[in-house]
Each structure stands twice: as C-alpha cells, then as structure tokens.
Amino acid sequence: MTGQSGIRLENVSRSFKGRGATVQALDQVSLDCPAGSFTALIGPSGCGKSTMLRLALGLDHADSGAVSIAGITPMEAARAGMTGVAFQDAALMPWRNVEDNIALPLDVLRKSRRDNAGKIASLIELVGLSGFEKALPGELSGGMRQRVAIARSLVTNPQVLFLDEPFGALDQILRRQMNVELQRIWISSRATTLLVTHGIDEAVFLADRVAVMQSKPGRITRIVDIPLMRPRRPDIFTSAEFHRLEDEIAGALDGH
Secondary structure (H helix, E strand, O other), X not given: OOXXXXXXXXXXXXXXXXXXOEEEEEEEEEEEEOOOOEEEEEOOOOOOXXXXXXXXXXXXXXXXXXXXXXXXXXXXXXXXOOEEEEEOOOOOOOOOOHHHHHOHHHHHXXXXXXXXXXXXXXXXXXXXXXXXXXXXXXXXXXXXXXXXXXXXXXXOOOOEEEEEOOOOOOOHHHHXXXXXHHHHHHHHHOOEEEEEOOOHHHHHHHOXXXXXXXXXXXXXXXXXXXXXXXXXXXXXXXXXXXXXXHHHHHHHHOOO
C-alpha cells in the first residue's frame, strides 16, 4: 500500500481553560506532511505535540485554522478507515488474543473479518509475531504488545499513520530495536506518518524531517531535513552525520 494522503494543518490555534487561566497549547501552527513522508514532532513536554496529533485524528477541534487529511476532515478520514494510530500505551483488550486485537478496527468499521483474514496473517508476520496468534496480552512482553498495536494500526490499510510515543515506555535497547522494526514496517507500508517523540535519536533515525516545537505558546520553530539514505542500519546511530543532525535538533530545542 502506498500512502496517497497528506496531513495539513493551516494556522491552527488551540487553547484550554484551566484554574482561572487560559493555556495557549497551539498558536498559529502550520505543518504540511506530503503523501508518503515520515515526519517527527519533537519538543518539550507541554509544547502541544499531542494536541496536534489529537486535532489531526479528529479527537479534538481547533479554535481556529484548518486541519485536513487528503483534503477532507480528520473525522471523515477516520470513518473511511484512512487513518491508523498507535499510542505509548498499547491499549490492547486483555480478553482478546493477538489476532482479535489486530482485528479490532475492522470490527469497529464493520468490515468482514473473513475477507481480511489474509491481511491479519500478513501483519502478524510483518511485525514478527508468527506463532503468537492466539496469545493474550498478558502473555506478551512490552515490546510484543507494541508490535500488536502497530499491526492493529495498519489493518485497515491506512494511508496516514499517527504514532504518539509508541516506544516511550520501553528501555533504550528495546526502543532502538523497535525503531529498526518500525522503519522496516514503514518502508513496506509507505503510509504518510506523523510521529510524536521525546527522543532526538529516534526522530533522526526514523523521519524524513523533524519539526521542532517550543512551548508557551506551542509553535513550530524549525524544520530539520534528514537526508540519511534508507534503509538505515543500526550502526548509523554512531555516524558523524547522525550526531551532526542530533546536535542541530538539540540546538533548535535550546533556541539556538
């Protein structure tokens, strides 16, 4: 499946009312993610990264500005099965086995499980869980549960994929292993992908470009292109170019 849809936010603002004060989560934010691209959002906690993701998913609405997926609203895209999402918490149904958890979006969209049996099987193989089809979440490691969540996000053949710190709860070694796996899966799917992460190394390894954000109010301050060739091997983490890009993003985060 080749990504056919882009993500576009145009002059988007969103504020929240707190205890006697209004917090400006996003202020006139614009971001264009071309079809088939991989964009990472990085910034300090509270800068509006997850708010942007929620707006693009149709889980929240902007106070002003426009958000679109392939020229239609996020809710229309979700109802059409065009979008997939994986969060830091795999949020698997504990009573559903691997196959059934992956099939959940099909059940929600009332699509035939039988007609998609081959798709479910191929996704299980793609994320490296062959042999665990009938396993319950409680029988899986944290990394395996995240693999199920990623497979579930892909089961409707989404043109757009949203990832909200999917490996944030994993240790550093396992997270890097999952970064390599996610790159392999993304190369296979080529869905337009927007990743929220706190990891500079994760952003550089996975993305085509990195959008750096600041807080109070939430804004995008710089876009850093990542010109590293794909597929990216694990040894790239130690290369001079990789470290140069990390330093550039770190400098942008520090306001330099």
